[in-house]
Amino acid sequence: MLDLVSSGRLEIATGGWVMTDEANVHLYAMLDQLIEGHQWLSNILGVRPVSGWSVDPFGHGAAVPYLLQESGVKATVVQRIHYAWKQWLAEQQLGDFQWRQVPGEYTEYTIKSVPIDDHNVKKKAELLLEQYGRTGSLYPHNVVLVPIGDDFRYDHASEWDQQYNSYQRLLTHINGDPKYHASIQFGTLKDYFAEVQNRMRDYPSLQGDFFVYSDIFSEGRPAYWSGYFTTRPYWKVLDRQLEASLRSAEILYTWAYAWAKQEGQARVVQLLEKDYEKLVRARRNLGLFQHHDAITGTSKAYVMHDYAIKLHEGLHDTLALAGEAAEALLLTPAAMAALDHRAAPLHHLHPDFERSTYERLPRKLPLAIPRDQPRLIVMFNSLGQRRYEVVKVLVTALAIRVTDEHGHEVPIQINPVWNDTGNGMAILSTQFELLFVADLPALSVITYSIHHTSRPTTDLRASVYSNNYAPAPDQNYSPPFEARDVLPGDIQLESDHLKLLFDGTTGMLRSITDKISGRVTQTAVRYAAYPSAQFKSGAYLFKPDPNAREPEEDVLAGAKPRLFIHSGPVASELSVMFGTVLMHTTRILHVTHQPLASAVYMENVFNLGARYNSSETPGFPPHFRETEMFMRIMTDIDNGAEPTFYTDQSGLHMQKRVRVQRIGIQGNYFPITSAAMIEDNGPGRRLTLLTDHAAGAAAWQQGWLEVMVERRTFYDDARGMGEGVTDQKRTVGRYWLLVEDTQGPEPVARLSLAAHHLANDLNYPTTQLINEGLDADQLNSGAHLITRPLPCPLHLMTLRTLPEPQYPSLLPSRTTLMIIQNQSPSCTTSASVSTCNGLADSPFPGTEFTLQVANMQKTSLTATSSKGPLATLPDLIVPHHRLRAVSLTFPQPPTPPPPAE
Template identity: 35%
Template sequence: MLIQRVHYAVKKHFALHKTLEFFWRQNWDLGSVTDIFCHMMPFYSYDIPHTCGPDPKICCQFDFKRLPGGRYGCPWGVPPETIYLGNLQNRAEMLLDQYRKKSKLFRTTVVLAPLGDDFRYCERTEWDHQFKNYQLLFDYMNSRSQYNVKIQFGTLSDYFDALDKEDAANRKNSQSMFPVLSGDFFTYADRDDHYWSGYFTSRPFYKRMDRILESHLRAAEILYYFALKQAQQYKISKFLSSSHYMMLTEARRNLGLFQHHDAITGTAKDWVVVDYGTRLFHSLMNLKKIIGHSALLLILKDKRSYDSYSFDTFLEMDLKQRTQSSLPQKNVISLSAEPRYLVVYNPSEQDRNSVVSVCVSSPTAQVSSASGKPVEIQMSAVWDTASTVSQTAYEISFLAQMPPLGLKVYKILETASSNPHLAEYVLYNGHIANKGIFNMNNIKSAQEDITLENSFITLRFGQSGLMEEMINKGDGKSHEVKVQFSWYGTTSKKDKSGAYLFLPDGEAKPYVYTTPPFVIVQHGRFFSDVTCFFEHVTHRVRLYNIHGIEGQSVEISNIVDIRKEHNREIAMRISSSINNQNRFYTDLNGYQIQPRMTLSKLPLQANVYPMTTMAYVQDAEYRLTLLSAQSLGQIEVIMDRRLMQDDNRGLEQGVHDNKITANLFRILLEKRSVMNMEEEKKSVSYPSLLSHITSSFLNHPIFPMTEKVPVPTLQLLGEFSPLMSSLPCDIHLVNLRTIQSKVDGKHSNEAALILHRKGFDCCFSSRDTGLLCSTTQGKANMYTFEDSALIDS
């Protein structure tokens, strides 16, 4: 789809220069190691009327599903004819003429003419019509030497093998006949101003759910492998005979299925989307079980006691999602005087200091280490609604220090001697009647700006509660970083925005509210935040007061609800004082960064780009990065879209199955330690090391777990630490995946350890950033894994 759907002017340029087939080289590749051979279709679509040659009126006559009497005809008014002796020569020469015209656009003597489309070959009669009629045409053409053609049915492999054979013969005398191109085709259109930038954002609820399933799958794969090794060592039959591996396999398949180009894109029909969502939800529930069961085995003091516990004993995650279309909610942990285990899993390959937050039933909660040493906690209010504080649930937060890929065990109980730090609140433009145990100061409206700060950053908010300024405490310099919301409508022309297309009615219009939003400002020991309640968005900006990775960026959370809107799209705009000179950067696929420019000669929708995990702007001194926990469209961050009509790209419906949708981001402001004025001229860019790890923490959050039912006899270790030390900062453990047995489809004794070294920008200092790791020029010491049974004895 990426290669096939390209703006007509680009296609015309490619065709004139016979560059529709080329080697695609990554910007960062100094040689040709990563070259991928690509074929671009030259005409409007990949259906049969647009693949035999330049004239769809003729090509459609050779789509034999459209024979007279069937459900489908040719829009150009001339139907296909069944091939027989009387029309064979005429029809063969008509088709061959199209093939020859198409061949003029390519460099070789081999031509590809696909015979298919979406939802084709569903009935046997279609197979028969296509095969029998084309075989008659092929036999006739091949039997006439004057046509000088050899034509046959073939697979894509047959086509590319023939191309490679011809190119190889050419390479004996000179270099390859195909050009080399770099870059990408974003953002592309198939005609007019119909740019396919809508699907970057369509169905954002499931784009977020996809990323959540990814993080759970990786965590489950890693913990399952470690637990499997211990189960084999101690002969724990309940774990070895479980269906965990089958559920892991199913989860991989469901996640892979959702990567399909009509799933993650949000361009499937409503009932298909529900099926995708149900599969994701089902696998998410199974992965939570695998994580809980594996974690319990790994931290049990007596491994052999695992077989004696019932299903209700196992650890359960602190987040629960009721249906495939609802947002996850925190479980409320019921406390008593009997201590209860709280287990935290760190899915990162580095040591990690992170704030853990769980909900409990009592305001007299206490958290201690496994050995019984009390841990400082912050207690925050749980809001049942925007203006109602829960009297039965309380959020407690504490700082956990966790080993890489490891588990840390805490105890939690209700005790009269607890002394939690109670968060303090200031409320603007609203009133809370029952404050409970919390100090809440009701103020009619904000007369002065609101501020939050930690040891790295000071944030200033306007009287509406939206962020306006970031101050870097390292050099004291102030930067305008404004957060605003806006609306896009759709054009009044016949063709309007749909699942694929973004066709706005002009520039974004400000999000207008008639009364000031209700604003809650929270100040606490480990984090402070500002929450604004608008009609369509609940917007929260949080600053963590910890000396580490998470203290250096700003967390932004949005809960979006536009279910009552009609043909509107809502966006979050972040504007800054950084002098980026019309250049910005987005990641292509979570691995590499592509420089972009806004082009005034193109319509607005052509200047929207996909943002998979991050986007940034920079000047000679500073870089401002927006890191995202879900893929969305970026010029502003378009967060959801509700569109009432089809955009004629195959979906045959609008996008109006919107859900209440959660978006999560981090904003990172960094100062360069080295000034490099050549940076802007390069065709490739890299995140900083801090940015990489911040993105990893955002997309792979920690997993708190508690016992499903308290068991007084349960004895756990203080921690499980599978690695001897952190991996280098620039090396990410992509997965530790148990390999399937070739015999019975169950697990084998082998695993695939997949490591990825991340390229990073050295112009940003990693000193004083709180990184608990270092770099080693891409070398990973395998002795790091020695204690984890990764090296099988």
């Protein structure tokens, strides 16, 4: 293979770990799998890809081409775009990109394989030339790219010889006869693009993306591939959890490894080097799931099961690595020496939850609070800006208080924990939910302490209201919380900044009032479902049943909502349960910090895989079959008669969408990975919905914004999977809802600074660890990676220790890849952020690493080519909506050998 590659006869295109999906994949994972692939190719084969090949994803976005360009890829091939776009591009001869024929448009070489001999070579050659000529007519030049083969081909050695020998006969016949005026040769993508560039100097420029993909190969009617945007949300959530955990582990590992090298901590170095293999495995497990038949949810159930096992393995490994690295950074010198002496592992910081299998949601572990010393909570803020994080801890005592890293007491709230008795919900007397808001500096590991206290904490307990609580077991029992009845009429939650109005029957949000400006925005939340068209809506496709009695099913009709309200000094929230199918929670925070004070948190726990109970949720069809469930927010925002809305493109930037009514709701659903928004046509309001996982979203009517939450289809949609989707699991979806004043639509749509901050909060939550086995005085109160926060728009995408070239799966190198993204927030909105230091003339004003840095080089995004030295961080310029990569080398003085065990 090395000979074929070095001679140019074999070209490796794109070079990612997989051929990534382009709708559901978030920017971090999309780039991470590309880095992993490029690093492997560079280290093993000495190859840097210059051509891209993306022919199987179901639609194409703008993020992948940008990442390829910044990674050294000069040109790429795409295939699956809407059939109408193909027709238009052919008519206009806009051949700045290529695609191969789709199913139903066959050429001779894909129909059958017939041996070529002297008797049929002339006939076959002329037939082939005729079809090549038709393809060539679509472009302004005379170069045609003809891929030889398809999926699941070349899996037998004999086929390589058969194809080569047959084509060689055809090429010899055509090239040897001048009457054909043609020259055909074997080549690679690089050869093809070189020929095109010799003939063309100026290329037309297209903006936007190619969603939604549509084909017409079945029944001659358009079929829209918009179902997979949402299919199997449980897996999509699991994917993002690993993404966040891996990113945190990468940063902590790099920090701890460089620190240990510089401080001569030989044993820590040894432990981290041993665990590097786990980090690589997690990268590859995450990278594998970005495949266009994995994160899309479009593989058979047993294959999806295997994917999830790998994601769960990655989560386990990265959380363990984060704990080890954080412990190394926080241990006092005396504690470190004691552990070294005992040769003890760094296994004292653990997640505060357990998750035995991927199929179970994380379960919080109750913490006992001893009287003689505090219980430590260790938190890692992986963002380059200061953040305020709402921390939830399950505790076994009510008499507690919390202090920060400086020993200052912080406001807390104690909520009840509920248990379903079958005769109503009862409040547990042995477990309680502790809430507080942690103030976390940029790129820091910080400890908070939970202390036992003798003073009364009654005023810290939430006020509790419910329409479904069980009475006390006896009159002598004094419950820790007094639950009151929910009064008839609408329900109101209020903070210093916001007033939320809810429907008193359904528990659903109706309006949001900004108390500072007095602005009222109608925000009616509704859950409903589209009935699926059998055999035409499945894992890939989305199509509502045109023969259904109603276009939408009111799936919650007839249900008896159970309402639970908690209100205290930190937060107020309303949760509503509809049987075992849905629990919807809305929360506001009693804080002054922006944007948390002005945003509304929403959380859905849904389970269409639950046991069907018609008495609980009579609005659902039997066994939840053929159900496409969505959450819709109906507002009074005027976003046009043909509604316009905006969706994010893999977290890179926003894309404008305008409803096209004639193609139905299925053609107007678009992918989001983190954000969707609508706004008034002129100066007015903007509503932004931020999400923690990929889904489909639409704005079907003026003022509406909806997001699909789950799909259950019993029938295959004839696009390759061969089965329906019936393996739904109990899934948690998290959202922020933000209403802002705006000056009106911008020429280029951008999220506000507040929205970016909240999106980062969802995408990269704080890593929360608990201390088991160490005394409180054995850990320092905090550690900091940088001297000052990064400016608001700049996001640290990764700080990734690259592999040793000779052992790319086993050992870390001395090189670290840092990637910075300029998220380029809008300046036309009113919402503010109180945790970062604003826009500055210098991208990094006064920001330095607390570690020594020996060398910095600007590089391609995948660190396979250098772009020159970088003297200091302030010299790094990151343009709007762009990413920039820097290779860092930390000085590593000789490390003494570890003590003998």
